[in-house]
Amino acid sequence: MSVLTEGGPEPAGSPGGPGTAGPLAAADAASRESPPAAGDPSAAHLDLTGDTAAADGAAVAVHAGTGAGAAAFAPLPRRQPPRRVPRVFAIRTPIPRPSRLALTALSVLVPLALWQLLSTVIDGRPDYLPSPAQAWAAGLDLARDGLLLGDTVASIRRVLLGFGLAVAVSVPLGIAMGAFQAGRAAFEPVIGLLRYLPASAFIPLLALWLGIDEMSKVALLFLGTVFFNTLMTADAVRRIPGALVDVSYTLGARRGEVLRKVVIPHSLPGILDAIRVNAAAAWNFVVVAELFAAEEGLGYRIVRSQRFNQIDRIFAVLVVIALIGLTIDIALRLLRDRVGRWTS
Amino acid sequence: MTGTLCLKAVGKDFTRGWEQVRALEDIDLEVARGSFVCVVGASGSGKSTLLSLIAGLSRPTTGEVLLDGVPVAGPGPDRGMVFQTGAVYPWRTVERNVAFGLELLPLSRGERAARVDHYLAATGLTGLRHALPRQLSGGQRQRVAIARALACEPEVLLLDEPFGALDVQTKEDMQLFIRRLWHECGTTVIMVTHDVEEAVFLGQRVITLASNPGRVAADVTVPLPGERDLTVKRDAAFLGVRAEIEDLVRLYHHQA
Incomplete structure (x- = not known):
């Protein structure tokens, strides 16, 4: 008790001074014969060393009340604990394997069931909305005639040419834009502008300039993907930490070596991500390109089937387009995961 | 001087x-x-x-x-440098991180390997030579960065x-x-x-x-x-x- 009396008088004028020490006064009354002199700041401390329960309670109140400016507020309201939710609805929480498989199965089966239901409701008009079974049969028909294979090969070849060319141009350009401020300053404005011009709007021009055969279709694919892929590649390259570049110079690497041995390996997974996204766009554009003046290809098959009112064939081709797209996506994702094994 | x-x-x-x-x-x-x-x-x-x-x-x-x-x-x-974050190459294994500076020099494969072995041993990383940085603790990563700098004999x-x-x-x-x-x-x-x-x-x-x-x-x-x-x-x-x-x-x- 005496230690505290000597050691720690509260500074006069502190927020928890005698004027505001309400709970304290009650504790004082309980444990002291005479009330403390008003304006004696040390009196507050005197009683805190008392060994009665009342004094202990007061000590808690004093510490809560005199802490840095907290005295002015009513106690913070506390919210009810949140309702417990099943794990499936918890943010970023792994879910049990059976749940995952069930959800994956549903995501395919529900649309398929809706398709079946709708085609039944529309009352068996295969020229309007064929059922999945009818589409399947039409697909088998197409495959038997060898048309499906020929069309698929034609479309894939155009994608490989057009998108391949776009990758060949956009990856080096993107690396230059990502690695050099000058490259960014020189190319980003114009590419940022060009990418907003819809590629399909170029179809008439391309037909005029390049004719209506392969060239114009390849060019459409190229135009539709090259700008996006450049900008996304540049973004991936720019994500390299500065310290990684700096430390390479201190290990004796020259500029070209830093680019080749550090910048490019570091951005490769990101570049593959960009390619995967834009491959989907390329696969879209090839069908658009084939809607006009083609002799084979999946898009051409759709137009032709429409002309002969073979709606079931259109659906068969749509399913094939979707499946090939999915295959490309999975293949690129596997490649990316292999190349980017080092990313956590 | x-x-x-x-x-x-x-x-x-x-x-x-x-x-x-x-x-x-x-x-x-x-x-x-x-x-x-x-x-x-x-x-x-x-x-x-x-x-x-x-x-x-x-x-x-x-x-x-x-x-x-x-x-x-x-x-x-x-003048070798080690940063706070280590700045190790995340796509390179421990030994290939340590080898980085040596790969830029005209050394025979055998000599490079011997030097890498030496600095791996000196920093207690021999057992982790095939590990990727993301598999390492913070301290181990700093050892890699130090070994990599020292391998260049700064x-x-x-x-x-x-x-x-x-x-x-x-x-x-x-x-x-x-x-x-x-x-x-x-x-x-x-x-x-x-x-x-x-x-x-x-x-x-x-x-x-x-x-x-x-x-x-x-x-x-x-x-x-x-x-x-x-x-x-x-x-x-x-x-x-x-x-x-x-x-x-x-x-x-x-x-x-």
Whole structure:
């Protein structure tokens, strides 16, 4: 008790001074014969060393009340604990394997069931909305005639040419834009502008300039993907930490070596991500390109089937387009995961 | 003088927006070959800027940095650098990280491998040679960064808060590790840290930087034996120097 009396008088004028020490006064009354002199700041401390329960309670109140400016507020309201939710609805929480498989199965089966239901409701008009079974049969028909294979090969070849060319141009350009401020300053404005011009709007021009055969279709694919892929590649390259570049110079690497041995390996997974996204766009554009003046290809098959009112064939081709797209996506994702094994 | 790192009236200005900011002013410093010097100072005192000037990653606005009497013109493997985050190549295994600098030199495959083996052993990483950085702890990653720098046989090893992100126990392990390595390699070490205890424990000299602009406030020779273990941290001499430097850092921190 005496230690505290000597050691720690509260500074006069502190927020928890005698004027505001309400709970304290009650504790004082309980444990002291005479009330403390008003304006004696040390009196507050005197009683805190008392060994009665009342004094202990007061000590808690004093510490809560005199802490840095907290005295002015009513106690913070506390919210009810949140309702417990099943794990499936918890943010970023792994879910049990059976749940995952069930959800994956549903995501395919529900649309398929809706398709079946709708085609039944529309009352068996295969020229309007064929059922999945009818589409399947039409697909088998197409495959038997060898048309499906020929069309698929034609479309894939155009994608490989057009998108391949776009990758060949956009990856080096993107690396230059990502690695050099000058490259960014020189190319980003114009590419940022060009990418907003819809590629399909170029179809008439391309037909005029390049004719209506392969060239114009390849060019459409190229135009539709090259700008996006450049900008996304540049973004991936720019994500390299500065310290990684700096430390390479201190290990004796020259500029070209830093680019080749550090910048490019570091951005490769990101570049593959960009390619995967834009491959989907390329696969879209090839069908658009084939809607006009083609002799084979999946898009051409759709137009032709429409002309002969073979709606079931259109659906068969749509399913094939979707499946090939999915295959490309999975293949690129596997490649990316292999190349980017080092990313956590 | 050969083997000496020498800073003569070094100053560094940065442009921040329209403003010119003076990060360092009039730094005169001489570091003898083979010595261990620590640099402390409040944040914003230009400690890291100083290292980057010595590394050659940036150029001084005034004055010059000399290594063996030759002005530093840019970064190079004679001044190895270790960053706080380690900056190890995440796609390279431990051994290929250590090999990076050697791959740039005309060495036979066998010689390169032998050198890599040597530095892996010296840093206790032999068992982890095929691991990727993401599989390593923070301390192990810093060992990789140190081994990678040492493999280039630098005249000077520059450490920029290398243990700043490690937990206390790992940090002490790494302090003992870097002292042992320094004894074995005899390389000059300049280490920037905000931890005064670490600076006094590791350094033969502790340089305190003042802030705004950064300049040398004190240059203290640590009166402790060359061979030190962790018990030194409880010595009166140790505690005295530590308190003295901590007061200085605090003083300049509040002036900033």
